[in-house]
Amino acid sequence: MKTSLEVLNKTQRVTPPDALYNKIMESISDRADIKLIYASVICIALLITINLFSFRSYNDNEFSSNKKYYLDSPINYLVYEY
Amino acid sequence: MINEKVDFKNFYEKYKELVFNLALNYTANKEDAEEIAQDVFETVFKKLEFFRYESKIETWIYRITINKSLDYLRSKKRLKNKFLSNLLFFNNKDGINEAVNFNHPGVEFENKESVQIIYKCLDKLPNNYKTVIVLLKIEGEPQKKVAEIMNISEKAVESLFFRAKLKLKDLLENEKDI
Numbered sequence: 261m262k263t264s265l266e267v268l269n270k271t272q273r274v275t276p277p278d279a280l281y282n283k284i285m286e287s288i289s290d291r292a293d294i295k296l297i298y299a300s301v302i303c304i305a306l307l308i309t310i311n312l313f314s315f316r317s318y319n320d321n322e323f324s325s326n327k328k329y330y331l332d333s334p335i336n337y338l339v340y341e342y
Numbered sequence: 343m344i345n346e347k348v349d350f351k352n353f354y355e356k357y358k359e360l361v362f363n364l365a366l367n368y369t370a371n372k373e374d375a376e377e378i379a380q381d382v383f384e385t386v387f388k389k390l391e392f393f394r395y396e397s398k399i400e401t402w403i404y405r406i407t408i409n410k411s412l413d414y415l416r417s418k419k420r421l422k423n424k425f426l427s428n429l430l431f432f433n434n435k436d437g438i439n440e441a442v443n444f445n446h447p448g449v450e451f452e453n454k455e456s457v458q459i460i461y462k463c464l465d466k467l468p469n470n471y472k473t474v475i476v477l478l479k480i481e482g483e484p485q486k487k488v489a490e491i492m493n494i495s496e497k498a499v500e501s502l503f504f505r506a507k508l509k510l511k512d513l514l515e516n517e518k519d520i
Contacts, residue, residue: 265507267456268479272448276362280376281354284383 350387360400361407363448367480368411368472370446370461378414382407397490404491412469463513471506478503 358379365378385406393402444458464472470492477488478499489496 265479267453268460269482270450270453271367271446271457271480272450273359273363274366274448276358276379277376280358280362280379281351284354284380284387287380288384288387
């Protein structure tokens with residue numbers, strides 16, 4: 261056992277390859293900025309919310325205007341099937 | 343940005359050997375160590391501005407490298423197990439779930455075979471046993487520093503190392519029997 265661990269002591273230090281630094285810098289610069297990602301997500305969420313609200317209010321208006329039109333129309337204007 | 347780059351370059355030059363060799367001593371594979379070192383420096387680059395200097399920067403780098411190495415080995419082992427169990431349709435218990443694919447450039451040729459067997463057994467040890475052996479025996483760090491890195495007392499390091507050695511001895515004997 262003692263000799264086994266002594267073998268481990270003989271492990272030599274190794275210099276990392278020169279290309280490693282460039283690899284690290286490339287991957288750092290390739291990565292998108294986290295703040296930009298958050299800002300984009302917030303913008304999309306805001307856009308969806310605004311769209312939902314406008315769609316809902318458009319539907320409400322449409323319904324109420326139709327209702328008003330039918331109620332206000334004179335009896336003569338109603339068309340029946342023959 | 344230029345200053346940031348220069349600072350990081352200096353930082354990299356100062357700690358590249360520490361990170362690379364520590365990762366190499368965990369994985370015993372040059373390519374894996376490169377991948378871990380890359381991951382460690384990316385994390386350091388992102389988190390350096392938030393470092394609170396409550397501990398030494400070197401201790402912090404040691405901890406990041408150890409955690410990344412253990413995570414890497416764990417995920418590699420899981421991937422290998424999944425692949426093999428899919429391939430063979432059953433779980434083989436011995437031998438095939440090793441994460442270590444031996445390619446350690448720091449090991450002399452005449453010791454290669456015995457070190458390879460030790461690494462095979464080291465891979466089967468619990469993480470804290472493996473860490474204490476790597477730091478004390480392979481990295482050759484003093485007990486005090488190991489205690490600081492592992493965030494335990496010196497006495498705890500001593501007893502952990504004793505238990506780790508016993509377990510490793512058991513595993514090595516089993517390996518010889520096979």
